[in-house]
Amino acid sequence: MTNTGKTGVLLVNLGTPDSTATGDVRKYLREFLMDGRVIDIPYISRWLLINLIIAPFRAPKSAHEYRKLWTDRGSPLLFHTEDLRDKLIQKLDSKKYKVAIAMRYQSPSIESGLEELRKAHVSKIIVLPLFPQYASASTGSVQEKVMEIARGWQIIPDFSFISNFIEHPLFLEAWAERGQAMLKDKEYDKILFSYHGLPERQILKGSVDGYCQLGACCNKYGAKNHYCYRAQCFQTTRSICEKLGIPEDKAVNCFQSRLGKDPWVKPYTDDVIDELAGKGVKKVLAFSPAFVADCLETTVEVAGEYRDKFLEAGGEEWDLVPSLNSEDTWVECVKEMVLES
Numbered sequence: 001m002t003n004t005g006k007t008g009v010l011l012v013n014l015g016t017p018d019s020t021a022t023g024d025v026r027k028y029l030r031e032f033l034m035d036g037r038v039i040d041i042p043y044i045s046r047w048l049l050i051n052l053i054i055a056p057f058r059a060p061k062s063a064h065e066y067r068k069l070w071t072d073r074g075s076p077l078l079f080h081t082e083d084l085r086d087k088l089i090q091k092l093d094s095k096k097y098k099v100a101i102a103m104r105y106q107s108p109s110i111e112s113g114l115e116e117l118r119k120a121h122v123s124k125i126i127v128l129p130l131f132p133q134y135a136s137a138s139t140g141s142v143q144e145k146v147m148e149i150a151r152g153w154q155i156i157p158d159f160s161f162i163s164n165f166i167e168h169p170l171f172l173e174a175w176a177e178r179g180q181a182m183l184k185d186k187e188y189d190k191i192l193f194s195y196h197g198l199p200e201r202q203i204l205k206g207s208v209d210g211y212c213q214l215g216a217c218c219n220k221y222g223a224k225n226h227y228c229y230r231a232q233c234f235q236t237t238r239s240i241c242e243k244l245g246i247p248e249d250k251a252v253n254c255f256q257s258r259l260g261k262d263p264w265v266k267p268y269t270d271d272v273i274d275e276l277a278g279k280g281v282k283k284v285l286a287f288s289p290a291f292v293a294d295c296l297e298t299t300v301e302v303a304g305e306y307r308d309k310f311l312e313a314g315g316e317e318w319d320l321v322p323s324l325n326s327e328d329t330w331v332e333c334v335k336e337m338v339l340e341s
Contacts, residue, residue: 005123006098008157009338010113011085012142013130013293015105016075020066026059032105037141040202069299078103080293081130083326084334091335098122104129104138110145124158126341128334130292132171133232134164135198136206160341163227166236170333175289176243177329178321183244186319188285190276191246194302195233195290197255197264203229214265230265236289252276256306257297273306277313284310286320292330294323 017028033039033050041049066075073079085101092099098120102113117125129142143161150156165171200214211217211224218231221238225231234253241251254272258264276284286306288298298320307318324330 005121006096008117008122008125009097009099010127011101013077013081013103015103016077018107020063020070022059022063025063026055028106029055029059035141038137065300077293077295080325087326087331088334104142111149114149122157126160126338128162132166133229134227135229136202139163162337166232168333170329170336172239172243174324174329174333175240179244182285182321188283189281190284191251192284192286193237193253194256194269194286194288197258198229200263200265273310277315282315283317292324298323
């Protein structure tokens with residue numbers, strides 16, 4: 001069959017409040033945390049937890065944190081995604097491709113992004129969730145939302161989903177370039193890789209044939225743990241370290257941003273920081289390769305809170321490798337993923 005229409009490209013990031021006002025942050029938290037793939041407990045329990053406890057009490061604190069990273073352009077997560085879109089448009093043939101962006105939560109919505117592509121009469125849509133490692137709570141949620149919206153269309157074009165891209169050579173090259181810029185003038189005792197955390201139950205629910213044990217099984221990456229979030233994170237670390245020539249015993253994996261009392265994937269970043277400081281480690285370079293755009297978790301949490309914790313525990317230097325944002329090699333990587341889909 002001849003493809004006579006343009007191909008639509010939808011770049012989707014997590015989301016951001018519309019402003020740092022407490023009301024806008026509360027609205028964002030409610031939409032985000034009410035997603036059954038994010039907090040996977042029964043609806044009634046989730047509704048009570050979010051609307052009566054988390055959103056009312058956490059929103060003021062979160063609003064304060066967002067003010068630390070907000071710029072004249074607004075939310076870094078949003079404007080870095082906009083910059084990525086604009087650079088990608090310049091690299092793709094405008095006669096063949098139409099590019100739009102969306103946020104899984106809040107604005108611009110997935111619905112508005114898909115509508116922009118639908119109005120362009122595209123014959124195919126490539127959906128690229130901007131999460132390197134697949135997780136049900138991130139990539140899976142985007143895919144579900146896209147399908148939920150598109151099923152109501154009279155004409156449904158071909159859809160192609162990019163589920164993860166941790167093995168793409170240009171993704172790894174982009175991180176290696178960022179890391180090398182930090183490593184060329186300094187020597188660090190440890191290289192720390194901090195990934196966003198997930199409840200252990202979510203990873204175990206996706207285990208293939210009971211393969212996942214949340215332990216040494218993540219030390220190898222293959223068919224049975226291709227979609228295990230923890231295994232993907234460990235593989236990302238190994239690949240970046242190989243590109244940079246970082247010895248295995250110098251790199252440390254850990255997971256941040258846990259919520260609630262249930263066990264989350266380990267080791268926890270704050271525990272690792274205490275352990276490193278206790279062993280006399282003085283200089284740490286941190287990567288956050290679960291994020292392709294700087295955001296609250298990188299700028300405030302890793303570069304701010306974790307740095308302060310490390311220095312208070314006796315460390316001397318803590319630096320963060322910036323996210324890929326809209327750097328040229330990353331833009332080229334996105335272009336190649338689109339052309340390959």
